[in-house]
Amino acid sequence: MILCAILCITKVSFGQTQKRKMPVEYVNPLIGTAPSSTESTRMHSEAGSELKGQTYPAVGVPHGMTHWTPQTHATENKCISPYYYQDTKIQGFRGSHWMSGSCTQDYGSVTLMPMSANLRTDVHARASTFDHSKEKATPAYYSVQLDTYNILAELTAVSHAAMLRFTYNQESEPFVVIEPNSDEGEGFIEINAEKNEITGYNPVHRIYQGWSKPAGFSGYFVAVFDHPFAAYGTWNAKDSLHPGVRLAQGNKSPVGAFVRFPTEKGLVVQVKIGHSFTSLEQARKNLLASIRGWDFERVQQAAEQEWNEALEKVQVKGGSEADKVMFYTALYHTKILPRVFSDIDGTYTGFADDDLLHISRSFDYYEDFSLWDTYRAVHPLLTLLEPRRTSHMVNSLIKKAEQGSWLPIFPCWNNYTAAMIGDHATAMIGDAMMKGIGGFDTKIAYRAMRKNAFQVNTNRQSYQEGKGRRGLDSYLKYGYIPLEDSVPDAFHKREQVSRTLEYAYDDFVLAQVAKKLNEKEDYEALIKRAKNYQHVFDTTTGYVRGRYADGRWIEPFDPFAARASFITEGSPFQYTWYVPQDVQGLMQLMGGKEKFIRRLDTLFEKRYYWHGNEPGHQTVYLYAYAGVPWKTQMRVRDIIREEYSTEPGGLSGNEDCGQMSAWLVFSMMGFYPVCPGKPYYVLGSPMFEEISISVSGNRKFTIRAKGSSDTNRYIQAARLNGQPFTHTYLWHQEITKGGELVLEMGNQPNQNWGSTEADMPPSLKNEISN
Numbered sequence: 046m047i048l049c050a051i052l053c054i055t056k057v058s059f060g061q062t063q064k065r066k067m068p069v070e071y072v073n074p075l076i077g078t079a080p081s082s083t084e085s086t087r088m089h090s091e092a093g094s095e096l097k098g099q100t101y102p103a104v105g106v107p108h109g110m111t112h113w114t115p116q117t118h119a120t121e122n123k124c125i126s127p128y129y130y131q132d133t134k135i136q137g138f139r140g141s142h143w144m145s146g147s148c149t150q151d152y153g154s155v156t157l158m159p160m161s162a163n164l165r166t167d168v169h170a171r172a173s174t175f176d177h178s179k180e181k182a183t184p185a186y187y188s189v190q191l192d193t194y195n196i197l198a199e200l201t202a203v204s205h206a207a208m209l210r211f212t213y214n215q216e217s218e219p220f221v222v223i224e225p226n227s228d229e230g231e232g233f234i235e236i237n238a239e240k241n242e243i244t245g246y247n248p249v250h251r252i253y254q255g256w257s258k259p260a261g262f263s264g265y266f267v268a269v270f271d272h273p274f275a276a277y278g279t280w281n282a283k284d285s286l287h288p289g290v291r292l293a294q295g296n297k298s299p300v301g302a303f304v305r306f307p308t309e310k311g312l313v314v315q316v317k318i319g320h321s322f323t324s325l326e327q328a329r330k331n332l333l334a335s336i337r338g339w340d341f342e343r344v345q346q347a348a349e350q351e352w353n354e355a356l357e358k359v360q361v362k363g364g365s366e367a368d369k370v371m372f373y374t375a376l377y378h379t380k381i382l383p384r385v386f387s388d389i390d391g392t393y394t395g396f397a398d399d400d401l402l403h404i405s406r407s408f409d410y411y412e413d414f415s416l417w418d419t420y421r422a423v424h425p426l427l428t429l430l431e432p433r434r435t436s437h438m439v440n441s442l443i444k445k446a447e448q449g450s451w452l453p454i455f456p457c458w459n460n461y462t463a464a465m466i467g468d469h470a471t472a473m474i475g476d477a478m479m480k481g482i483g484g485f486d487t488k489i490a491y492r493a494m495r496k497n498a499f500q501v502n503t504n505r506q507s508y509q510e511g512k513g514r515r516g517l518d519s520y521l522k523y524g525y526i527p528l529e530d531s532v533p534d535a536f537h538k539r540e541q542v543s544r545t546l547e548y549a550y551d552d553f554v555l556a557q558v559a560k561k562l563n564e565k566e567d568y569e570a571l572i573k574r575a576k577n578y579q580h581v582f583d584t585t586t587g588y589v590r591g592r593y594a595d596g597r598w599i600e601p602f603d604p605f606a607a608r609a610s611f612i613t614e615g616s617p618f619q620y621t622w623y624v625p626q627d628v629q630g631l632m633q634l635m636g637g638k639e640k641f642i643r644r645l646d647t648l649f650e651k652r653y654y655w656h657g658n659e660p661g662h663q664t665v666y667l668y669a670y671a672g673v674p675w676k677t678q679m680r681v682r683d684i685i686r687e688e689y690s691t692e693p694g695g696l697s698g699n700e701d702c703g704q705m706s707a708w709l710v711f712s713m714m715g716f717y718p719v720c721p722g723k724p725y726y727v728l729g730s731p732m733f734e735e736i737s738i739s740v741s742g743n744r745k746f747t748i749r750a751k752g753s754s755d756t757n758r759y760i761q762a763a764r765l766n767g768q769p770f771t772h773t774y775l776w777h778q779e780i781t782k783g784g785e786l787v788l789e790m791g792n793q794p795n796q797n798w799g800s801t802e803a804d805m806p807p808s809l810k811n812e813i814s815n
Contacts, residue, residue, distance in 0.1 A: 068356035069349050071366075071373035074102035074182045077146065077700050079130035079693035085656045086697050098696035098705070099146040100378060101128040102182040106351040107380040108411070108434070109204035110331075111140045111320045115180075115189060116156055119168040121228035123252055124148040130693040134172035135191065137224070138200055140207060140266065140320060144413050144457065145381045146700020152249045152458050153264020153322065154226045157209060159314070161194045162217040164303060166280040171222060184377055185348035201345040205389055206319045206335035208344045216310035222280075223268060224301035229257070232295040234302045236277050241270040243302050244325050253455075253462040253536045254511035260458045262394040264320070265328040271315040271339050276305040315339055322459070323402055327388045334389045355380055358430045359714065363734030363753065370691045372713050372732070375706035379423050382702045383438060386412035386459065397449040397460050397510075408437040408484070410444065414456050415702035417465035418659050420472040422707035425718040428480055429780065432741055436484035439477050442470050443485060446493035451502065451512035461511030463535040466613055467547035468497050468514050475554035476721035478561065480777045491562055494555050498571070509534050516541070520548055525580040527594035528611060542581045542589050543613035543660070546623045549577040553626035553809065554722030575809055578624045582634050587644065589621045605653060614658050618648065623660050625720035627809030628670040638671045645671075649680055656688045657698025662708050663719045666727040669773040670805050675759050675794035678730040681712050682758045685732065714738070715748055715788075716775055719806065724777035727806050728799075730758045731788065744783030752790045760798055761789040773799035774806040 077098025103112035116139040117132035118125055124147075127139050137158035143151040158171050165171040173193035180189045188199040197212040213219045225232035227247040234245035244267050249260040279293035280286050281300040287293070293300040306314055317339075319332025336344055356376055361369060387393035387410035395401045403410075428435045446452040452471070455464045471494045478487060501521070502513030514520070519530040526532070526541040556571035583590040583598055591599035591611035603609075604617040612620050622645075624631040632641040645668060648654050655661055665684060668676040688697035689709055696705050711717045715731030731750040738746045763770040766784045775786070799805075 067353050068373045068376075069184055069352045071369045072184050072352075072356070072377045073370055073374050073691060074100075074104075074184060074377065075130060075693050076100070076374050076691060077378070077693070077696040078102065078126075078128055081657070081697050082690070082692065082694040083657070083688050083697040084652070085654070085688055088652060088655070097126070097129070098694075098698070098700045099126050099148070100696070100700045101126050101141070101143060101145060102187055103141070103145060103381050104183075104185065104187045104200055104348075105202040105207070106185075106204050106348050107355045108383065108385055109202065110322075110385045111142060111202065111205070111207065112381065113187070113200050113202045113207050114139050114141050114143075115187060119226070121151050121154070121226050123150045125150075127151060127154075130177075133174060135175050135189065136168045136172045137222070138198060138209060139226070140318060142264070142384065142413070144415060144702055145378065146696075146705065147415060147702055148699065149457055149464070150228065150252055151226070152228070152260070153247055155245065155247070155264065155266045155318070156224045156226055157268070157316065158222045159191070159194065159196050159198060159211040159213070160220050160222065161196060161213055161215060164220050164222075164286070164305075165284065166222050166286070166301060166303060167284055168224075168299075170284070184352045186345050199341070201341065201348055203335050203344060203348055203351075204385055205321070205331035206317060208315065208317045208336060208341050210341050211314045213312045213314070214310070216308060218308050219306045219312055219314065220303055221270075221314065221316070222301055222303045224299065225264075225266070227295055227299070230295045230297040230299060232300050234279065234293050234300055236279070236291040236302050236304070238274050238277055238291070241273055243268045243304070244328075245302075246325065249458055251458060251460050251462070253464045254509065255460065260460050261397070261400050262322050262459060264322065265325050266318055266320055267325060267328045267332055268316055268318045269332070270304070272306050274304045275307050278303055315341065321388055322386060323388055323392050323394055327392055331389050352377070355431075358739045359710075360737045361733040361735065364732055367691050368713070368732055371689055371695070372710065374691075375689075375709040375713075378700060378706035379426055379703040379710060382419075383411040383414050383441075385409050394459060395448050396445040396456070399448040403444075405444075408440040411438045411441040412456065412459050413702070414438075414442070414453075414470070414473075415704075416455055416469040416473060417467055418701035418704040419707070420469040420476070420721055421659055421662055421704055422711055422718060423703040424473045425476060425721050426707050426710060428477055428482060429740070429777070430738070432482050433484070435477050435482050439474050439482065439490065440485045442474060443490050443493060447489070449512065452493040452497050454511065454514070463511040463515055464537075466515070466535075466537055466540055466544045468551045469547075470494075471497060471551045472554050472721055475558045479557050479722055480724045487562065491558055491564070494558065495567065498552060498555055514548070516544055520545065520577075523580070523594060524574070524577045525592060528591050528599060529594050537613060539610045540613045542591055542611040542617070543620055543623070545581050546578050546589065546620065549575055550623070550626050552577070557722050572809075572812070575626055576630065578627070579630070579634065582621075582631075584634055587635055587640075588617045590617060613660065615655060615660060616653070618653050619655055619661050622648075622664040622667060625663050626722070628667055628806075629808040629810035632671060642668070642671050642673055642676070645676070656684055657705075659701060659704055662704070663717065666717050666719050666729065669727050669799065670808060672800040672802070672805060673796070674728065674773040674799040675796060677727070678759050679794070681729040682755055685709065685712060686755070715750065723807060725774045725806060726777070726780075727774050728760070730760070738780065740781045740783060744781070746780045746783055747785045748788065749785065750788045750790050753788075754790075756792045757790040759791050759794045761791040761795045762798065763788050771799055771801070771804045773804055
């Protein structure tokens, strides 16, 4: 009887364990694929793309070279995502390099489309209707019923290769069309019928700096089918078919190939595809190393395992099922970019003008850094959860600086751009260094960052290509960028005040690195420049404001204007808060703590706050610097509920390569990196009753928020590793060494907790006074 009871208990326990949902099961990749439904977006966004999250249901593995997606838009054009939820037809299935949530362009992609009965190659003519009720999307698997052809399409992928499976459910001629997408119509494709193989490539071109110039590499692919071809051919210029022809080269027009299989109801055709940015031979090697045989489920399971290992670095308990969907989907979105750019054996194409092939044995080479967005929270999140990957990314940026001679500002498609403002490769690298990330040469990294900060690029052609800080000459001369400097050699012109604010922050981060490396003279110069924000702050109005070289302020001036020429994508009021390095100094300029708090209250209560754009993401956490952290705890919950949901329109603006989601991940965990470069996080209000974070050395840091709920959002008391804790911030090292933070949560603010100056987060004021 006792043995039976033990066996029964074991069986129940085992069954419960088996039923535990894995993190990947909570991810909904369709979130962010539809126009945003949030009030913030409707109030503040001006461009069509900003009304959408611009994400896509990316299938693959974390930071994979290529992600696969259903294609509802034929696009190698700026600001067009390959998939939009509101579209009613699918044009094919794309091996994509779209920068999720961005306003850049896809590149080096290839699309396959199965069809039956009638062969159509034009992207619109071949498209099939579909129903979302017959669509399944996960990070490792996608399937959909193509109603026009009665075909079930499935796909799964790993980093450098993918596998697609098409089930033809009606007895009519089965076809597959394959198209090397090319923005300039320069695609190439070749059929090898003896090997059941199709190969091709598409030269990549730049946008922003160097618009339409060759990027110096192509997207190569090798596709192998598990069935012999009954017929084949190529096509160009829409439906111009060439049966039996094995090769096609685009000449400013689309080209592709088609294959036909024997007619058989229920026929299942599989294809596996390898990718590379270096050569067809490397694409074939990547395929052979990634996928052996024809076991679709095995590939899917491998991808799911990678996702679960990445997502399980944060485990949560409590909260609703919807909250877990929001959290793990956001975490998934932060792990799409930057992408691995090197082949499995380490081969990669040199950066920018360097057209040599390099081999890295010690690190993966990464590309597509949307640094104006991602330095804020995406990279700090990676630094916390995946320090080794962060080290590889820092090495990648260093190599770009060595091969291109300047540290890039916003490197995309393996080239320089000046797409946005600031110099935030410095912020990303500097933050990693200050948090103890190793595995790279700190002196080489410092030289690259220092060059950007101190050296004006006087080579006109080089500067136009995107090398060097924009407007640095003016910034060094005046301590701010005056309105007379329109910053012509940039995609975003003017925006002088925003540039000044962001350079002052970057200078602060570099000052921290200089201090750490004992570069005393540089430190003194840079820490002084970190206060350059004061030169564009008008104390008579209490806002940042455009300024001429002679010191005059721009007239007329409206701090609430939705757009101002001297501000990047926002209003002066919204950008006034962008002084993460010296919040105490900003407070003094505003007239003291009480005025600072009232001004913050106005921002949120009058709905001037715009969550859908990145420069304001730290703003809600600034209350802690004024001794009223309970207001952060109150408002951060409101932002989560108002700006995010589990619906396809559940992002409040462009995802911007993970930043919109990284804010949510940090905020649901209960803390945020207000000032990357300073190794601390400001506390907010955890959404879950327990958050367990895996850190280096198999250690865990656990946050227990007792009684946490939307009502019980306020911290009443705290203990860190058993000791009373009143600080409103956590040092990075306090997390990475493991431990436990216990928060007592309640439904009323405790206005005494975290209210003294000793409990407030460090700022530039603290550094100078020390």
